[in-house]
């Protein structure tokens with residue numbers, strides 16, 4: 628699957644976003660070794676701190692289906708800036724594959740690509 632195809636899946640997932648507070652819809656598409664893709668969107672709450680990011684929703688869906696072999700994640704939002712994963716999502720995803728590729732989109736069909744360990748050097752672990 629191309630990066631663009633994976634990003635398009637993330638875009639479709641963003642349409643399910645529940646984000647009445649920030650009004651910032653995010654979608655994620657997390658790809659496994661055999662090409663299986665798990666999607667997620669951000670899910671906000673009136674208790675703002677209980678919000679869950681799109682990336683962690685996708686990751687939890689995959690883990691709960693028995694999958695941990697993640698290769699790539701596409702993160703879609705139509706912001707002015709590239710939608711980079713937050714610190715919590717970086718730590719969370721690093722648990723499973725610090726080498727995974729991270730595609731981050733912004734408005735205008737633009738995206739940038741990183742390795743997760745570039746975004747999260749010196750992560751916590753024991």
Ligand code: THU
Pocket residue numbers: 646649651653668669670671678679680681682702710711712713716
């Ligand atoms: N958000 C994500 O879902 N993923 C990110 O990578 C950045 C932030 C969500 C959380 C919240 O619902 C909204 O974007 C604004 O912070």
